[in-house]
Amino acid sequence: MERAKAVAYYTADSPPGTNMTFKVYKRDQVKEALNRLFAGKCAYCESAYEATQPMEVEHFRPKGEVFTASGIMLPTGYWFRASTWENLLPSCTDCNRGRWHKVGKQRFFYGKHSKFPLASPDHAIDETGIANEVPLLIDPSSEDPSTHLGFVIAPKKEAAAFAPVDAAGVEDPKGQMSIDIYGLNRPGLVKARTSRLSCFELALRSIERGRLDAENHKGDLTRYNEALARLRLELREVITLYLHWKNPYAAMCRSAFHVWKERLEKQLAQAAAGQPVPSVAEPA
Numbered sequence: 001m002e003r004a005k006a007v008a009y010y011t012a013d014s015p016p017g018t019n020m021t022f023k024v025y026k027r028d029q030v031k032e033a034l035n036r037l038f039a040g041k042c043a044y045c046e047s048a049y050e051a052t053q054p055m056e057v058e059h060f061r062p063k064g065e066v067f068t069a070s071g072i073m074l075p076t077g078y079w080f081r082a083s084t085w086e087n088l089l090p091s092c093t094d095c096n097r098g099r100w101h102k103v104g105k106q107r108f109f110y111g112k113h114s115k116f117p118l119a120s121p122d123h124a125i126d127e128t129g130i131a132n133e134v135p136l137l138i139d140p141s142s143e144d145p146s147t148h149l150g151f152v153i154a155p156k157k158e159a160a161a162f163a164p165v166d167a168a169g170v171e172d173p174k175g176q177m178s179i180d181i182y183g184l185n186r187p188g189l190v191k192a193r194t195s196r197l198s199c200f201e202l203a204l205r206s207i208e209r210g211r212l213d214a215e216n217h218k219g220d221l222t223r224y225n226e227a228l229a230r231l232r233l234e235l236r237e238v239i240t241l242y243l244h245w246k247n248p249y250a251a252m253c254r255s256a257f258h259v260w261k262e263r264l265e266k267q268l269a270q271a272a273a274g275q276p277v278p279s280v281a282e283p284a
Contacts, residue, residue: 002082006079007080030057037090039247044091044095044138044182045189055091056093064079067115068117068123089141094110094111097111098110101183101186101187116135137181146254149172149179151193153252153259158193159197201256203238204256206234
């Protein structure tokens, strides 16, 4: 087995001069399983990669060299997790590999590659040390990214990712580090998210028109029930096409849905109080 070979290789009396080449994680059955598990999306940015690029099997904890939060390179990384299922994630090229991106007039180097910053002092050298680590990167297979990430949901604004700020005004460190390293605000990705958000907002406007149509026909039970049936159908379609986790940028769409829902509830309360309000479908 590959793991047994790795143990023998890395625990030999003479330390290895190079890292071992691992192959098991590249097998087709591994890639197919990850594709099914993440619905053909990058685990980090939620982009659908199947139409444009092959999926890359990413090691959350790097199997070879590791770059720390301070930029120091450790030559031997988490070799003991090279074939561990929980350490494997499907990734798009740009989240996985480091390259330069032009943002306005500046250039930034994004992509995880071998980076694995910790808030704790030392990187584990074996499985027993993993429990003592405090990673500064979001692991989408074991935690809810929405705890550490938000999205700009506002009229005429791009759908950029941001790290939430606590009561003391401090940005969520894991969220900010994940944005910086995965490149969650690289231009092409923000453009794709913004386009998806525009489509989602059109669907929400259609729902609002359906709600108003139902309200306007309360006096006609037949037409009122027909309008409600259409509204329920549209809501199911929105859930299926945008809010379900299998869809691209579902986390952003859920954020947008909560913003829309809160605005709707506020306007319904104003209407109940006899105050004139604009349609919830209109920009705030």
